[in-house]
Amino acid sequence: MVDVKVKSKGGEALIASLTKRLQDDGVDIYLNTPATDLLLDDDGAVAGVLCESEKNGVREFNAKAVILCTGDYARDNDLNAELAPETVGEYTATAVSNKGDGLRMARAAGAGLHAYQESLSGNFNADPFDMPVVGQPNNQFPFSVLLVDRDGARRVSEAAGPHDQQVFFIYEDAPDHAWAIFDASVAEKFLNLDTYLEKTAAGSPFIQAFEADSIEALAAQIGIDAAALTATVDAYNALCEAGEDTQFGKDAQYLDPITEGKFYAVKEYDMTRGNYGGILTNERFEVVTDAGEAVPGLYAAGIISSGDYFGDYYPGREALSLCAHGGYIAGQNAAAAAK
Numbered sequence: 001m002v003d004v005k006v007k008s009k010g011g012e013a014l015i016a017s018l019t020k021r022l023q024d025d026g027v028d029i030y031l032n033t034p035a036t037d038l039l040l041d042d043d044g045a046v047a048g049v050l051c052e053s054e055k056n057g058v059r060e061f062n063a064k065a066v067i068l069c070t071g072d073y074a075r076d077n078d079l080n081a082e083l084a085p086e087t088v089g090e091y092t093a094t095a096v097s098n099k100g101d102g103l104r105m106a107r108a109a110g111a112g113l114h115a116y117q118e119s120l121s122g123n124f125n126a127d128p129f130d131m132p133v134v135g136q137p138n139n140q141f142p143f144s145v146l147l148v149d150r151d152g153a154r155r156v157s158e159a160a161g162p163h164d165q166q167v168f169f170i171y172e173d174a175p176d177h178a179w180a181i182f183d184a185s186v187a188e189k190f191l192n193l194d195t196y197l198e199k200t201a202a203g204s205p206f207i208q209a210f211e212a213d214s215i216e217a218l219a220a221q222i223g224i225d226a227a228a229l230t231a232t233v234d235a236y237n238a239l240c241e242a243g244e245d246t247q248f249g250k251d252a253q254y255l256d257p258i259t260e261g262k263f264y265a266v267k268e269y270d271m272t273r274g275n276y277g278g279i280l281t282n283e284r285f286e287v288v289t290d291a292g293e294a295v296p297g298l299y300a301a302g303i304i305s306s307g308d309y310f311g312d313y314y315p316g317r318e319a320l321s322l323c324a325h326g327g328y329i330a331g332q333n334a335a336a337a338a339k
């Protein structure tokens with residue numbers, strides 16, 4: 001068993017405190033009521049939204065301004081193929097409802113698209129629809145594992161950090177992934193290993209964790225050439241025994257040789273958290289056209305309009321502050337304009 005337990009995840013607490021504040025201020029919240037269209041007034045300004053769902057039927061909400069904060073579009077393969085083709089076929093842990101509805105509505109109203117449409121990638125996890133709490137010592141995998149690519153080669157220090165590691169394991173024809181290889185001594189520290197083994201045995205289509213009596217048998221289970229994996233393990237064990245990682249400089253405290261059966265392999269997916277970029281906004285968080293003209297009455301905040309903040313690389317952990325900051329400014333400007 002591992003000595004580290006995940007106690008709670010931050011998102012739940014964030015949602016609870018924001019919900020309480022809205023309720024205290026008398027704001028009505030409609031769940032399961034997706035917006036489908038923007039309403040326009042006689043002058044062509046955005047003046048509300050139309051919502052439609054099986055549960056609530058069609059509802060019309062009139063307003064002096066609308067703020068789109070419908071997140072990213074990673075759950076929509078048509079938009080992925082059009083805007084961020086390299087993300088097609090990757091798993092994502094973004095909200096199941098993030099299908100780019102807001103982006104589509106904004107485009108129909110004239111919004112421009114940001115030049116950057118990229119994946120919030122960079123975290124490895126055995127379950128590509130979830131993520132261990134960032135900051136846990138055993139987050140993703142203990143640093144003592146050996147990380148190999150699908151050819152069985154070691155590519156980077158296992159303690160390098162998620163974003164730095166992930167770039168070594170990008171494939172054009174398969175979800176981006178690495179294999180964590182370790183023995184019984186490290187298995188003790190591997191968060192959720194038993195669950196991953198059980199789910200694999202039960203036929204999970206994506207969780208892939210294996211146990212074997214030898215490295216050769218493990219290689220056969222994960223489809224890596226046995227001679228290649230054995231050579232990598234032998235070379236890695238030699239570094240561990242020497243106490244110095246002359247290959248990639250991993251700290252000596254994480255150099256545990258892979259000698260004590262049973263042996264394990266866990267597939268670590270690049271768990272993307274959605275696609276950023278989206279539509280164009282100005283510094284007032286008004287939605288703008290390609291020419292920079294504001295679409296009257298329409299604002300956007302959050303990952304739906306985030307290309308200016310990350311460029312072509314998401315360093316990690318900054319998205320929530322951008323969403324809160326943008327939401328605050330968009331709300332202030334929309335409220336002022338609506339007076």
Ligand SMILES: Cc1cc2nc3c(=O)[nH]c(=O)nc-3n(C[C@H](O)[C@H](O)[C@H](O)COP(=O)(O)OP(=O)(O)OC[C@H]3O[C@@H](n4cnc5c(N)ncnc54)[C@H](O)[C@@H]3O)c2cc1C
Pocket residue numbers: 033034035036069070071072093094095097098099100101102130131134272273274301302303304316317318319320321323
């Ligand atoms: C597993 C995971 C871990 C993450 N960890 C971190 C982290 O540690 N730090 C960090 O900064 N960021 C993190 N992120 C990224 C961050 O959570 C997101 O970028 C951020 O939540 C985006 O906020 P948002 O308000 O723009 O969109 P979201 O939080 O995605 O919310 C969009 C909302 O819009 C709703 N919606 C969609 N379509 C419609 C519609 N038509 N009508 C009405 N509502 C609609 C959706 O249901 C959803 O509730 C993580 C993301 C994931 C998935």
